[in-house]
Amino acid sequence: MKLLLPFHLNKVGAGFPSPATDYVEDDIDLNVHLIKNAPSTFLIRVQGKSMNKVDIHDGDLLVVDRSLDPKNFSTVIANVNEELVVKSFIKKNNQSFLSSGSKKLEDKISLTENSEIFIWGVVTYVIHAL
Amino acid sequence: MLCSKNKIALVDCNSFYVSCERLFNPAIINKPVVVLSSNDGCVISRSTEAKALNIKMGEPYFKVEKIVKKNNVKVFSSNYSLYGDISRRVMKTLKQFSPQMEIYSIDEAFLDLTSVKDENLLEHAYKIRKTVLKWTGIPTSIGIASTKTLSKAANFIAKKKKSGVVNLINSKQIDEILSKIEINNVWGVGQKLTKLYIKSGISTAYELKNISNGWIKKNTNVFGSRTAMELKGIPCIFLEKYKKKRKNCCVSRSFARKVTKLEELRESITRHCLNAAEKIRADNQIVKKITIFIRTSPFQKDKGYYANTKDVDLAVETNDSIELVKEALIALDDIYKEGYRYQKTGIIFSGLKDMSIYNKNLFSTINNEEKRIKLMKAIDNTNIKYGRNTLSIAQAGAEKICNIRKQHSSKINTTCFDFLPSVKIA
Numbered sequence: 001m002k003l004l005l006p007f008h009l010n011k012v013g014a015g016f017p018s019p020a021t022d023y024v025e026d027d028i029d030l031n032v033h034l035i036k037n038a039p040s041t042f043l044i045r046v047q048g049k050s051m052n053k054v055d056i057h058d059g060d061l062l063v064v065d066r067s068l069d070p071k072n073f074s075t076v077i078a079n080v081n082e083e084l085v086v087k088s089f090i091k092k093n094n095q096s097f098l099s100s101g102s103k104k105l106e107d108k109i110s111l112t113e114n115s116e117i118f119i120w121g122v123v124t125y126v127i128h129a130l
Numbered sequence: 131m132l133c134s135k136n137k138i139a140l141v142d143c144n145s146f147y148v149s150c151e152r153l154f155n156p157a158i159i160n161k162p163v164v165v166l167s168s169n170d171g172c173v174i175s176r177s178t179e180a181k182a183l184n185i186k187m188g189e190p191y192f193k194v195e196k197i198v199k200k201n202n203v204k205v206f207s208s209n210y211s212l213y214g215d216i217s218r219r220v221m222k223t224l225k226q227f228s229p230q231m232e233i234y235s236i237d238e239a240f241l242d243l244t245s246v247k248d249e250n251l252l253e254h255a256y257k258i259r260k261t262v263l264k265w266t267g268i269p270t271s272i273g274i275a276s277t278k279t280l281s282k283a284a285n286f287i288a289k290k291k292k293s294g295v296v297n298l299i300n301s302k303q304i305d306e307i308l309s310k311i312e313i314n315n316v317w318g319v320g321q322k323l324t325k326l327y328i329k330s331g332i333s334t335a336y337e338l339k340n341i342s343n344g345w346i347k348k349n350t351n352v353f354g355s356r357t358a359m360e361l362k363g364i365p366c367i368f369l370e371k372y373k374k375k376r377k378n379c380c381v382s383r384s385f386a387r388k389v390t391k392l393e394e395l396r397e398s399i400t401r402h403c404l405n406a407a408e409k410i411r412a413d414n415q416i417v418k419k420i421t422i423f424i425r426t427s428p429f430q431k432d433k434g435y436y437a438n439t440k441d442v443d444l445a446v447e448t449n450d451s452i453e454l455v456k457e458a459l460i461a462l463d464d465i466y467k468e469g470y471r472y473q474k475t476g477i478i479f480s481g482l483k484d485m486s487i488y489n490k491n492l493f494s495t496i497n498n499e500e501k502r503i504k505l506m507k508a509i510d511n512t513n514i515k516y517g518r519n520t521l522s523i524a525q526a527g528a529e530k531i532c533n534i535r536k537q538h539s540s541k542i543n544t545t546c547f548d549f550l551p552s553v554k555i556a
Contacts, residue, residue: 039222043550066266077553
């Protein structure tokens with residue numbers, strides 16, 4: 001059995017105690033803020049050219065949550081032609097599409113017509129080194 | 131409203147290692163895939179497509195290589211860091227469906243669903259399957275019944291169903307299902323019992339269920355009667371909600387190539403010893419007895435077969451790497467014989483006990499025990515942070531001979547910054 005003793009932040013000294021003692025908190029833990037659902041969240045590295053429209057670049061880290069359903073204009077990871085790729089998810093007139101971020105219509109892939117394509121997860125954050 | 135007293139679900143991941151490999155590699159979905167054991171020895175996980183090619187579980191890889199080449203089967207070396215992380219995620223996801231849960235293996239868990247109404251069980255199971263698949267990408271099968279043994283049986287059938295769920299609670303089909311299960315596939319019936327049962331004319335789970343208690347008691351042991359009772363729907367094996375501490379710890383490896391020199395065997399024994407010591411320290415345990423073993427390949431008959439083991443009873447129970455390595459190496463020197471080509475070495479720690487302050491012993495040879503405990507802690511913390519074997523002791527040598535064969539590894543590690551899965555922008 002462990003005996004947990006109260007832990008005092010500042011030494012008991014003769015001087016005036018630090019007025020901040022009662023307000024000291026832990027370091028910020030990015031995991032807590034960037035990962036809402038740990039078992040379904042994966043860190044995935046971007047490889048290759050950039051996707052300027054949504055500001056994703058080669059080498060960036062994506063925080064991807066599989067438990068979320070994509071909304072209109074969500075950035076998603078999808079399985080297209082047996083490869084995992086980053087795409088924009090677009091909903092229009094009850095139809096869903098994937099696009100590579102450009103406005104050109106011919107870029108769009110219809111999810112309704114291509115049932116073998118599936119959404120792998122929704123990108124929630126991009127971590128980009130400057 | 132019906133409400134059965136005991137409702138146990140066994141959730142089992144389908145072709146777990148293969149499913150993990152498929153998660154980040156869509157190109158191998160719907161294709162035959164196998165995963166090999168460490169050192170690329172045997173087939174330990176097969177996709178449905180690979181099973182259809184008649185590749186058997188546990189078969190040595192060289193025996194199936196022909197089928198693999200002919201049918202373009204995708205082959206992977208086992209990537210346990212990936213499987214371990216995905217398993218953890220699956221278990222965390224399952225936990226929200228029932229806090230009363232026993233993690234049975236890397237890819238199976240028993241959930242206590244007693245609080246779910248009978249009529250909602252199926253729906254609940256579908257929801258569990260759907261959530262695990264969505265969150266972690268891993269397909270599962272679920273068997274629900276009133277005992278663990280029956281839930282295993284239900285799961286066995288669920289695996290073959292498209293829905294992936296079989297519920298035996300209030301089911302009139304129990305006997306029909308049990309008669310489809312061969313006796314050797316019943317949970318808890320091993321090779322020895324199988325032989326006995328078949329000799330006595332019991333060839334299915336159904337037949338075992340209907341055997342008299344008297345016969346079981348007379349002819350088998352307590353485990354045999356438990357299984358029979360459980361098949362009758364009387365719970366005898368309960369959920370183990372807390373991880374039991376291990377009583378033994380074994381670390382062994384085959385060499386990638388045969389080894390003859392004592393020096394090389396010493397290095398490998400040292401590494402196993404450090405590895406095992408780290409494991410038991412993580413559980414706050416100490417060891418009483420160590421056993422080391424070495425052997426040549428059992429297949430190389432012409433070059434001479436040699437195998438030996440040696441037990442060491444420690445005067446003082448400990449988990450101190452330095453002490454343990456010292457003892458293990460003395461034992462190795464004792465059984466090592468020159469002129470053989472060794473294939474495998476290993477170490478077993480047995481008689482593991484919880485460490486407490488009362489273990490101090492008059493015969494302790496460690497001068498400054500406090501300091502040594504701190505040293506071990508520092509080693510463990512460093513190795514957790516920077517990877518196994520970052521800090522080691524010099525006798526372990528630089529890892530080269532033992533480097534296990536991992537020719538076909540996917541190299542993805544979801545918990546290591548440098549080996550994260552990657553995606554392309556297209």
